[in-house]
Amino acid sequence: MGLIVQKFGGTSVANLDRIRHVAKRVTKTYDQGNDVVVILSAMSGTTDNLIQMAHEISDAPDKREMDVLLSTGEQTTVALLAMTLISMNYPAKSLLGFQAEVLTSSKSGSARIVNIGAGRIKNLLKERNIVVIAGFQGYDSEGNITTLGRGGSDTSAVAIASALNADKCEIYTDVDGIYTTDPNICKKAKKLEKISYDEMLEMASLGAKVLQIRSVEFAKKYNVPVHVRSSFNEEEGTMVVNEDSDMERLVVSGITYNNNEARITLSKVPDQPGIASKIFSPIAKAGIMVDMIIQNTRAGGLTDLTFTVPKTDFKQALEIETKVAEEIGAENVLGDENIVKVSVIGVGMKNHSGVASKMFNVLAEENINIMMISTSEIRISCVIEEKYAELAVRVLHTAFGLDKESTTHR
Amino acid sequence: MGLIVQKFGGTSVANLDRIRHVAKRVTKTYDQGNDVVVILSAMSGTTDNLIQMAHEISDAPDKREMDVLLSTGEQTTVALLAMTLISMNYPAKSLLGFQAEVLTSSKSGSARIVNIGAGRIKNLLKERNIVVIAGFQGYDSEGNITTLGRGGSDTSAVAIASALNADKCEIYTDVDGIYTTDPNICKKAKKLEKISYDEMLEMASLGAKVLQIRSVEFAKKYNVPVHVRSSFNEEEGTMVVNEDSDMERLVVSGITYNNNEARITLSKVPDQPGIASKIFSPIAKAGIMVDMIIQNTRAGGLTDLTFTVPKTDFKQALEIETKVAEEIGAENVLGDENIVKVSVIGVGMKNHSGVASKMFNVLAEENINIMMISTSEIRISCVIEEKYAELAVRVLHTAFGLDKESTTHR
Numbered sequence: 052m053g054l055i056v057q058k059f060g061g062t063s064v065a066n067l068d069r070i071r072h073v074a075k076r077v078t079k080t081y082d083q084g085n086d087v088v089v090i091l092s093a094m095s096g097t098t099d100n101l102i103q104m105a106h107e108i109s110d111a112p113d114k115r116e117m118d119v120l121l122s123t124g125e126q127t128t129v130a131l132l133a134m135t136l137i138s139m140n141y142p143a144k145s146l147l148g149f150q151a152e153v154l155t156s157s158k159s160g161s162a163r164i165v166n167i168g169a170g171r172i173k174n175l176l177k178e179r180n181i182v183v184i185a186g187f188q189g190y191d192s193e194g195n196i197t198t199l200g201r202g203g204s205d206t207s208a209v210a211i212a213s214a215l216n217a218d219k220c221e222i223y224t225d226v227d228g229i230y231t232t233d234p235n236i237c238k239k240a241k242k243l244e245k246i247s248y249d250e251m252l253e254m255a256s257l258g259a260k261v262l263q264i265r266s267v268e269f270a271k272k273y274n275v276p277v278h279v280r281s282s283f284n285e286e287e288g289t290m291v292v293n294e295d296s297d298m299e300r301l302v303v304s305g306i307t308y309n310n311n312e313a314r315i316t317l318s319k320v321p322d323q324p325g326i327a328s329k330i331f332s333p334i335a336k337a338g339i340m341v342d343m344i345i346q347n348t349r350a351g352g353l354t355d356l357t358f359t360v361p362k363t364d365f366k367q368a369l370e371i372e373t374k375v376a377e378e379i380g381a382e383n384v385l386g387d388e389n390i391v392k393v394s395v396i397g398v399g400m401k402n403h404s405g406v407a408s409k410m411f412n413v414l415a416e417e418n419i420n421i422m423m424i425s426t427s428e429i430r431i432s433c434v435i436e437e438k439y440a441e442l443a444v445r446v447l448h449t450a451f452g453l454d455k456e457s458t459t460h461r
Numbered sequence: 462m463g464l465i466v467q468k469f470g471g472t473s474v475a476n477l478d479r480i481r482h483v484a485k486r487v488t489k490t491y492d493q494g495n496d497v498v499v500i501l502s503a504m505s506g507t508t509d510n511l512i513q514m515a516h517e518i519s520d521a522p523d524k525r526e527m528d529v530l531l532s533t534g535e536q537t538t539v540a541l542l543a544m545t546l547i548s549m550n551y552p553a554k555s556l557l558g559f560q561a562e563v564l565t566s567s568k569s570g571s572a573r574i575v576n577i578g579a580g581r582i583k584n585l586l587k588e589r590n591i592v593v594i595a596g597f598q599g600y601d602s603e604g605n606i607t608t609l610g611r612g613g614s615d616t617s618a619v620a621i622a623s624a625l626n627a628d629k630c631e632i633y634t635d636v637d638g639i640y641t642t643d644p645n646i647c648k649k650a651k652k653l654e655k656i657s658y659d660e661m662l663e664m665a666s667l668g669a670k671v672l673q674i675r676s677v678e679f680a681k682k683y684n685v686p687v688h689v690r691s692s693f694n695e696e697e698g699t700m701v702v703n704e705d706s707d708m709e710r711l712v713v714s715g716i717t718y719n720n721n722e723a724r725i726t727l728s729k730v731p732d733q734p735g736i737a738s739k740i741f742s743p744i745a746k747a748g749i750m751v752d753m754i755i756q757n758t759r760a761g762g763l764t765d766l767t768f769t770v771p772k773t774d775f776k777q778a779l780e781i782e783t784k785v786a787e788e789i790g791a792e793n794v795l796g797d798e799n800i801v802k803v804s805v806i807g808v809g810m811k812n813h814s815g816v817a818s819k820m821f822n823v824l825a826e827e828n829i830n831i832m833m834i835s836t837s838e839i840r841i842s843c844v845i846e847e848k849y850a851e852l853a854v855r856v857l858h859t860a861f862g863l864d865k866e867s868t869t870h871r
Binding site: 067070101104105107108109112113115116117119120122123126127129130131133134135137138143144145147149150171194195196 | 477511514515517518519522523525526527529530532533536537539540541543544545547548553554555557559560581604605606
């Protein structure tokens, strides 16, 4: 018995049948004697429909009003779930962001949670209510409605779990946990029982779309154990927790790939102080995020500079750099959209050498050329040709011992 | 130049095109140098859809949660209108009920406005914003979302106009004003330039569906001049104002009819003290509203008692009274659904005698039998057979000099 926060995503509340299903899950937990706080997203598709409507009005609809519009999505689902629970004779009360005292910064569309005054939630729990809270939304110090950005309901759940000092924060979603890699391209992918916050952060930022990055940052900061599991079955999912000694036995926890980036190379750049600034300042001014940067020195005071940008910004970045290249006297600007970044992630790397060289060898054995490399304490990423993405993931998955046991033992 | 409150109903904001049209109307008023506060309803149909969804969950969905659900309707329209105004380069801000400080009682689904703290609205107006407020909704002292009941946006508009001490409160709707009678059944009906609050109250409660009754009560109490006009053309509509000497020249301002009631008669009731209580207590307990009551004494200590109830409650009321009749020894219970109440309304009646007898004569000349009569200071109502409804309205309309001049002069 304890206090359990359960978050259900858009597909879990997509219609009244699904909402009934959620109600059953919630009441099961409640009937076991637990206090239950439920965080909901909008019905899947609703947010996109509202955004589309707003874009019929304007290419750049006002952000404050967008938040007012979008926040109707969760308002609808919390009311419907609370109604359903009450119709099943359970005491339930819905709370919107401002009613749950989710105070945020004022940045419309991507506000950050500043504080959660848990008083009202606690009072409702004391009366044994099931408290159903609208995720994704809050209010700022001036009383404006704000939203937390895509996937913000995860962050709402973790932040509320933290504010309530909850025993568990369960994130119910349409997958049944975190996998060693994308099961769609590697049949031998297996579900992880546990993963550390840091590994999850690397996984999330590299393409695994299960948890919003900020929710993991939040969970890490306040040490909230998060249980990612399926809303469609009863199986245990994956625990996202603090790193422990147990975990470090695994050198590599997962393989990810990200094909949303493109590569730009400026070749034969005269190598002089301030050149990097000349190349990257105009990109930054255009609001384009640069991910990897690699510089190779050539003979004769010349250098080649390669970097990656999101594919959506590729054309604009290429135009900018074509101008820059003229100004600084670079010979050439090359672009390549057909790349993929494959990464090997694991906290165990901290205490194991040879992970990088093993990765390079495995790729080399398949004749996969590595174009760029970047590393962090717990991650090694290689940019390769896009067409090798699936192959690279599968061979790395096997090489680092991540394949399902049933498969490995055959 | 002044402060103008403009309220647009559901058909006026039914889609993005209509919302653009509303935006043009609003900015026209703003461009004339006025401060403008806009009150909106939900898109027509939205509220019904939400109610239907709630009824799929439960026959009696929780009322608190129903308010949370329904209030998304106006939240959507205010965000869309504010966005539209901003996209036209006008400064605009939406406010929900709680943000506009519309404090109400706690009665979910039919809350009453207790107070409007106009501070935030006034500050936004000072900065020359167009303030777009969600009608129909407020919040109670515990911070719950409440709604004011069907047509509540009219009341929101009048209450906010009163709190702001606005110069005008314009109610834009899909008709172009208040008519002397229903133009659908009487082609000679004409639009009234002015009508008093009291007349409007009688008109509203008797079947004219233009303004919610409570909004008129509110307007009367705080002396808010209300201008009812069409959102589809530029014509002047009807002013609903305090009675003035000017008005009293018109003896009768309008003819209404109401065919939503049914009649129940208990005949040969032993006439003894407490008998009325025995007849009406069980009806009241069942939550059925009785409108007219007529008692005729017979010879021999017997009396006939006739009353009307809403048609929707007719069957239930008839069942109740059949039991009551047995208990009190009444001879018979008769029911009649084929009735209509035709009313003649006018503040001028206060100073003119002969209106009632004229009404009875006009109906008699057409061989229309009067079953029941009730009167107020400014109204005379007759219950007649339903089939005579249109005929009665037309002959009374002509007899009291209400026909359009162009028609009369032919």
